[in-house]
Amino acid sequence: MAKPISIEVWNPSGKYRVVSTKSMPGTRWIRLLADNDCRLEICTETKTILSVDDILALIGDRCDGLTEEWGEVLFSALKRAGGTAFSNMAVGYNNVDVEAANRNGIAVGNTPGVLTETTAELAASLSLAAARRIVEADQFMRAGLYDGWLPHLFVGNLLKGQTVGVIGAGRIGSAYARMMIEGFKMNLIYYDLYQSTRLEKFVTAYGQFLKANGEQPVTWKRAATMEDVLREADVISLHPVLDKTTYHLINPERLAIMKKEAVLVNASRGPVIDEVALVEHLKANPMFRVGLDVFEDEPYMKPGLADMKNAVVVPHIASASKWTREGMATLAALNVLGKIKGYPVWGNPNLVEPFLKEDATPPAACPSIVNAKQLGLPSSKL
Ligand SMILES: NC(=O)c1ccc[n+]([C@@H]2O[C@H](COP(=O)([O-])OP(=O)(O)OC[C@H]3O[C@@H](n4cnc5c(N)ncnc54)[C@H](O)[C@@H]3O)[C@@H](O)[C@H]2O)c1
Numbered sequence: 001m002a003k004p005i006s007i008e009v010w011n012p013s014g015k016y017r018v019v020s021t022k023s024m025p026g027t028r029w030i031r032l033l034a035d036n037d038c039r040l041e042i043c044t045e046t047k048t049i050l051s052v053d054d055i056l057a058l059i060g061d062r063c064d065g066l067t068e069e070w071g072e073v074l075f076s077a078l079k080r081a082g083g084t085a086f087s088n089m090a091v092g093y094n095n096v097d098v099e100a101a102n103r104n105g106i107a108v109g110n111t112p113g114v115l116t117e118t119t120a121e122l123a124a125s126l127s128l129a130a131a132r133r134i135v136e137a138d139q140f141m142r143a144g145l146y147d148g149w150l151p152h153l154f155v156g157n158l159l160k161g162q163t164v165g166v167i168g169a170g171r172i173g174s175a176y177a178r179m180m181i182e183g184f185k186m187n188l189i190y191y192d193l194y195q196s197t198r199l200e201k202f203v204t205a206y207g208q209f210l211k212a213n214g215e216q217p218v219t220w221k222r223a224a225t226m227e228d229v230l231r232e233a234d235v236i237s238l239h240p241v242l243d244k245t246t247y248h249l250i251n252p253e254r255l256a257i258m259k260k261e262a263v264l265v266n267a268s269r270g271p272v273i274d275e276v277a278l279v280e281h282l283k284a285n286p287m288f289r290v291g292l293d294v295f296e297d298e299p300y301m302k303p304g305l306a307d308m309k310n311a312v313v314v315p316h317i318a319s320a321s322k323w324t325r326e327g328m329a330t331l332a333a334l335n336v337l338g339k340i341k342g343y344p345v346w347g348n349p350n351l352v353e354p355f356l357k358e359d360a361t362p363p364a365a366c367p368s369i370v371n372a373k374q375l376g377l378p379s380s381k382l
């Protein structure tokens with residue numbers, strides 16, 4: 001067992017012991033827990049990733065709820081310590097073995113909705129940065145290499161009138177699509193297991209508006225296969241969940257059918273792309289560009305990626321706006337608090353605004369519990 005690790009304690013006499021494995025942004029989440037009879041222990045270790053032993057030490061022999069890769073060992077330790085609640089500070093929960101949580105009767109919270117626009121904005125930023133070669137040009141400028149305007153200097157791709165391809169048109173994929181369509185008047189082709197009627201209606205309406213103003217209307221198409229998107233689109237952004245169906249969804253065969261000058265963006269999960277194959281593709285196709293927020297072996301990049309000028313890479317910052325991160329912390333804390341208090345689960349995890357109003361008391365509900373059905377938790381009528 002690892003030695004006890006450093007913690008900061010809030011409301012030491014609180015009845016329920018809640019542990020946060022990381023310090024989270026803002027103070028509202030701390031207040032909400034402390035004002036509701038929770039003794040909150042926040043891990044203040046400076047290392048980014050805690051080991052299983054570290055987390056076991058944090059759980060100790062009594063813990064009511066916890067906010068981090070979670071599987072059988074940790075969920076059974078949390079259960080032995082009397083805990084019933086866990087929350088990810090993330091919408092994606094591929095790091096959590098939900099079946100292990102079910103076996104141990106632990107509710108698993110996540111933080112949807114609050115990060116949709118922020119994440120889509122970063123995907124849009126990566127699309128622009130890659131299409132217009134912004135990072136390469138910035139490095140060139142700083143290196144003192146600019147000695148005057150040239151017709152061929154950092155020529156990239158125009159987005160207007162081109163086709164944006166979205167794979168996974170859920171909350172974030174749809175928000176990204178709307179930004180690219182409305183912002184750059186791109187046409188849409190998307191692939192998802194489900195039809196995105198709202199997105200289709202938006203593009204139709206925006207197309208009619210453009211037409212009425214004498215402009216070329218934008219269009220949409222729901223692709224029958226992912227390959228159709230990869231063949232047709234000029235910019236492709238990946239927004240599916242990571243599961244068995246999306247692991248290495250972008251592989252050598254699929255890279256080969258994409259346009260030679262396409263832009264590929266990934267702000268979903270690293271393993272959705274076969275990163276070794278991507279590095280080979282970038283080497284062979286210098287006009288093909290990528291914007292990556294996530295990596296297959298995060299925090300590491302596959303060999304060669306860091307040397308590729310046609311890759312823009314950022315360290316998993318897609319949801320990193322102050323408002324969003326504070327909101328994620330609040331939702332994570334309220335998931336745990338709600339379960340401890342026996343509150344029902346909020347009816348619509350896509351509509352979480354009522355939990356985010358700074359000066360208002362949040363609804364008496366858990367904002368989003370992914371295994372609510374499996375655990376038979378009641379649903380809120382609010
Ligand atoms: N980089 C970041 O910081 C960051 C931030 C937020 C979310 N994410 C990732 O983005 C993902 C999407 O988040 P969301 O809130 O939009 O989720 P969501 O559930 O609203 O959307 C995911 C979409 O993917 C679709 N999908 C599932 N399997 C598919 C497949 N095989 N092919 C095509 N589409 C498929 C689903 O039908 C759904 O519409 C999260 O799971 C998370 O992993 C990353």
Ligand SMILES: O=C(O)[C@H](O)CO
Nearest residue numbers: 089090091092115319
């Ligand atoms: O899934 C998520 O929410 C992210 O990866 C963290 O923003």
